[in-house]
Amino acid sequence: MAEHPAYPVGLRLTGRRVVVLGGGQVAQRRLPALIAAGADIHLVSPEATPSVEAMADAGEITWTRRPYADGDLADAWYALIATSDPEANTRASAEAERDRVWCVRSDDADRATAWTPATGHSEGVTVAVLTTNAKGRDPRHTAAIRDAVVAGLRDGTLVAPHHRTRTPGVALVGGGPGDPDLITVRGRRLLAEADVVIADRLGPRDLLAELPPHVEVIDAAKIPYGRYMAQEAINNALIEHAKQGRSVVRLKGGDPYVFGRGMEELQALADAGIPCTVVPGISSSISVPGAAGIPVTHRGVAHEFTVVSGHVAPDDERSLVDWAALARLTGTLVILMGVDKIGKIAETLIAHGKPAGTPVALVQEGTTATQRRVDATLATVAEAVRAEDVKPPAVIVIGEVVTVGPRTSA
Template identity: 50%
Template sequence: MAGRVFLVGAGPGHAKLITVKGLECLQKADVVVYDRLAGPQLLHSLKPGTEKIYVGKLPDRHTMKQEEINQLLVDLALQGKTVVRLKGGDPTIFGRVGEEAELLRRNGIPYEIVPGITAAIGVPAYAGIPVTHRDLASSLSIITGHESPDKLDRMIEWDKVTNATGTLVFMMGVAKIGYIAEQLMRYGRKPDTPVALIRWGTRAEQAVLAGTLADIAEKVKQADFQPPAVIVVGDVVRQREQLKWAESQPLFGKRILVTRSRAQASDLVNRIEELGGEPYEFPVIETVYPEAPELKQGLKDAFDRLGEYDWVFFTSTNGVDYFFRHLKEQGKDIRQLHRARIAA
């Protein structure tokens, strides 16, 4: 019996920007086939033993051709596995989900498309740029920039794009920024139209380069500004100076390694995120509670004398957990420690 494939949008980068449904799919997956732009921290939510297959693409080289990825999904599902195809952003926006879904359909494999927050909206939001604004932009156009110049002329009607009064967002267009700016000015956009490029938006590496249509190509060249980045064109870019909330956080731009055991790291991880940092969990210890018979007997003897102690010392949270777990197992009443003082 064939398995099932979930085509999941991972969101714009930050691991917690995936949807609840997307996270549920990851947690039940047997195999995850994931892209370069899917937040790596999401892989920590997988159940033990889940197979991970990387199929990420760079502008100049691909780990696996798209046709091979399509077939891989079919092959894995035919083995009866629950498969998650994890894509950055939303899978239906320049994510080639249509090609993958079509081959699954032709092979009679059940699949589900799980939308995600597109980088076209989420990334500018983290840079303090609302893509629409009551006074500045009442429409939004999302355009691919990952085409050759010849193909762009056939695929994009530059006169209509330029005449649109709203915000333009170009995806995968850093290498073509000069061509894009040139076409927009050629067809009527003013040279002083604001432009912003946002690299690795929502993550610790987030970087923003701002300019105008007239000078942005030269700025990109001078800064050696590399992809992946979202390009925003329009008056809403001016809002950034007042609204760049993420960059005002004290730990913005910091990636912090957390080495505590995963079971105890959540409070620290949450606090780092609240302050704008990006925690990276890398547990180097695992707490294993001893179950030796002689230790259990020693604890039993100690618990039988709870009312005799003046002090109880705990040296770690693990000790507290272990103590109260065995206290409950032995049916003891914590009120027997009423005369003791507790130190930690």
């Protein structure tokens, strides 16, 4: 048998009896996939790991607390033999052979009638990798191949085009703070599958160079506005391309719903009957301070952090921020889009009782190769911005957490 390659097949085990012998680490690793497959799982073992016991307590498996006995595999479709008793394993595999039950044997693959492949999943696709035959089996090599294929599918470096008709629509993808490695794997995969990408200036620009030549890339800042305001023009571009049957990705910096107008775009698409998927992204409000060595919370220093848009000055009638309330907070204040208003913001916070010596850090171009950090206090931050020529995009952190860790600029 070992001279011939195994025949790969996908077992449909929903509602079908599966017997697992042994409740140790092997069972703990294998049971979740069998549960996900909807199998009717019967565990036979005198003992089990806490995780396996929790599955039994939750009703996901039926546990018979005793050693294997002849006949336990009756009416089974599939069996996993993984006890610590070699003699019991031998008897169980003989029963499986006699009753024509496909079985995996963890201690001796050569005596099994089935092998468990190294499996991984990516958006409705299961990747299963098997060694050609028992001779020279190398589980680590098999797992490495599995990992490479799944990683490629997830991040878009291994592109497998859909040949059946795809449903056109829009994905609002949060690209993260700027470093292309910080986009989610789902966001990267959707980018690789897109026909059109409408990108923000603050999105991870390096990812655009990796797109296939046929993908149309549109700079959202350069969309002709005509009689529309900027956001309306972007909304219309999303709708028009989707109505042409194209798969559209709206690539945004950070997270679509953190000062990203993602909901405005989603509502416009919904009104037009365009299906939309939202892919969350890593927000710069947390990631950029972290990249500069600043935790937004720290035990004994800050028990909360507040994220505020600083694009409107405190004395502007359009402002929705209660700056007086923010001045009374003892935690961390993170300000986005506030570089040109930081002088007025600092004055307002001080006027409402925030100590003038409160530490402030400005992190420009966070997570990118050009990241830099400028430290100041509320009293000196306006002058520091002028003297150091701090430009957007920059995240401003106000609070004692600025002085907690070692200063990091990269």
